[in-house]
Amino acid sequence: MNPENAVLTSVLDAKSGTFQPDPLRVLKLLAANLNYQPTPVLELGNVSGFSGKLLIKDERRRFGMTSFKAAGGIYAVFTLIAKQWHSQTGEWLRPEDYRTSRIRRFAASITFVCASAGNHGLAVTRGAKLTGAKARIHLSETVPESFAEKLRSDGAEVVRSGKNYEESMALSLVDADTTGGILVADASWGDYLEPPALVMEGYTILADELQHGFEKSGQWPARVYLQAGVGGLAAAIAFMIRKRWSVQPEVVLVEPDSAPCLKESIVSGQLLRVEGPVSNMGRLDCKVPSSLAMQVLSSTVDRFMLVSDEQAADAMVDLGRLGVATTPSGAAGYAALFADAKETEDRGHALIFVTEAAI
Ligand SMILES: Cc1ncc(COP(=O)(O)O)c(C=O)c1O
Numbered sequence: 001m002n003p004e005n006a007v008l009t010s011v012l013d014a015k016s017g018t019f020q021p022d023p024l025r026v027l028k029l030l031a032a033n034l035n036y037q038p039t040p041v042l043e044l045g046n047v048s049g050f051s052g053k054l055l056i057k058d059e060r061r062r063f064g065m066t067s068f069k070a071a072g073g074i075y076a077v078f079t080l081i082a083k084q085w086h087s088q089t090g091e092w093l094r095p096e097d098y099r100t101s102r103i104r105r106f107a108a109s110i111t112f113v114c115a116s117a118g119n120h121g122l123a124v125t126r127g128a129k130l131t132g133a134k135a136r137i138h139l140s141e142t143v144p145e146s147f148a149e150k151l152r153s154d155g156a157e158v159v160r161s162g163k164n165y166e167e168s169m170a171l172s173l174v175d176a177d178t179t180g181g182i183l184v185a186d187a188s189w190g191d192y193l194e195p196p197a198l199v200m201e202g203y204t205i206l207a208d209e210l211q212h213g214f215e216k217s218g219q220w221p222a223r224v225y226l227q228a229g230v231g232g233l234a235a236a237i238a239f240m241i242r243k244r245w246s247v248q249p250e251v252v253l254v255e256p257d258s259a260p261c262l263k264e265s266i267v268s269g270q271l272l273r274v275e276g277p278v279s280n281m282g283r284l285d286c287k288v289p290s291s292l293a294m295q296v297l298s299s300t301v302d303r304f305m306l307v308s309d310e311q312a313a314d315a316m317v318d319l320g321r322l323g324v325a326t327t328p329s330g331a332a333g334y335a336a337l338f339a340d341a342k343e344t345e346d347r348g349h350a351l352i353f354v355t356e357a358a359i
Contacts, residue, residue, distance in 0.1 A: 006092030007082040011197040019239060019296050021201035023208035026075050030205070032095035033078065033130060034063050038209040044322060052349040054337070055221055056324060057210060060357035065122060067283075067330075067356035068206060068233065069186075073114075073123025074130065075202030076184050076195055081107050081131055084182070104132035111136055113181035115161065115168035117229065117283045118147035119356060120186045120199070125156040136181060140168040142278055142285070146359055164278070165229075165286055187230035187290035189271075196290055200236040207240030210351070220247035222348030223340075225305075225333035227254040227355065229286040231262045231293030237353075238300035249351070250302045254336040256281045257306040261289045266298045280309040283329035283356065311335040325358040 007029055013020040030036050042056040059068035082093040085106060097103050111134040114124050121137035128135035137151050138161035148158045161171035169185065176183035188196040214220045224241065226234035231253075238251050255263060258276035265272045271291055279285040307315075312328035315335035319326055333352035 005094050007079055007095060008086050008092060011201045012193060017193070019197055019200065019235070019292060021197075021204045021236065021239065023201075023204040023240070026071070026202055026205050027208070029078055029095045030063075030071070030075060030202075033098055034074070036063070038213075039068075039206070041210065041213055042324065052222065053219065055219070055349055055351045057206060057351065057353045058324070059206070059353060059355050060326065060330070063126075065126060067119040067122075068203060068353070069119035069123045069356075070126065071123075071205055072186065072199035072202035072232065073120050073184065074127040076198040077112055077124055077127025077131060077133065079198050080112070080182055080184060080195060081110065081133065084110060098131055107131040107133040110134070111179065111181040112184050113172050113176045113179070114138070114184050114186070115140075115165065115172040116143070116147075116186075117165055117285070118143050119283060121147070121151055121156065122154065124184055125151055125154045129155050136175065138162075138168040138172040138175065140164050142282060144282070144359060166273075166288055186232050187286070187288070188292040190291070193292055196232065196292055200232045200292065203233050203236035204240050206233075206353070207237045207244070211240070211245055214245070214247070219349055220245070221249050221351035223250045223252060223337075224351045225252045225254050225336050226353065227281075227284055227329065227332035227336075228262050228289075228293075228297075229259075229284045229329075230288070230290040231297055232290055233353070233355070234262075235290070235293035235296035235300075239296050242300045251300060252303045252305055252336060252340075253297060253301045254305050254307060254332050256284050256312070256332070257308050259285050259287055260304070260306050261287055262294060262297060263304040263306070265289050265294050266301070266304075269298075279312075279328075281307075281312050281327075281329045281332055283327075284332055305336040305339065307332055307335040307339065311339060319354065320358075324354055326354045327356055327359055330354045330356040330358075
């Protein structure tokens, strides 16, 4: 088969090892296997403090799930199955091959393992369900039981692991090492790069959808606020903005003030673990960044902002009043925009991401 139609192509540049995504191959693969629709951009015109429009990329229903994470974890699972198949048979898979019984039988022999603050686990579980594979998800004690229940009802085995995200991540690694499961983490470290790079590549469809919308409307934002946990989402979007958008915005990276792992790491030029209390922005409460995300963000971000639990909680209430119900994690970009609006003069349209539905 012509490798051009194949699912398996490298997301990392062969020479430099840098992130080299292609949103088109993500779209081809996902559209062949799921009911694909771009998520909407909401426009709010008269929000106090802004004369420009507030544009909201609404990720609360991506692929009928409850966050953008669906695009990353599902895509990574599909692609990793193609990679396994290729390494065992020498055959390249095409996007439509996943429905065949021989590929479903093959996938049934694979268990995907990951740690999650909730949404990544749901995405990996859905990828496993769609392909016939198995999923085992490690959740720390800070992750709400509602996520555990959703995971189980979608077919995952749930393991309660550790006191925080980093501990659950370490335990998922031991799990994959000892059981032969495939670790599909959303953060990278050392030479563990490909699965997290695939997860990030999945997220690039958000920036692609936005780009096409702005090309039609001409309503390019002057500022983009990207909230970060380990940084995968922010890195995927910032990469695409710098590479493909014809009108360049200011890119602002937003983290909880109790988990500024990307800011601290990028400013000091080395990957750092930060200390801090547990944040109400649970999905952003990561104390160690993804090395690949850090690398991408260090050359694409203009400014860092930290938001407090109180600001995130207020932002969630405000967004709820505007008809956009979400969580503190989902509202973090709005919290940063709001804090900015009080301090700086208005500079055109602003884009934020509401990254998940209210739990
Ligand atoms: C709702 C939500 N928003 C933002 C993020 C941050 O994404 P990342 O960890 O890739 O930085 C996550 C991560 O799980 C999330 O679930």
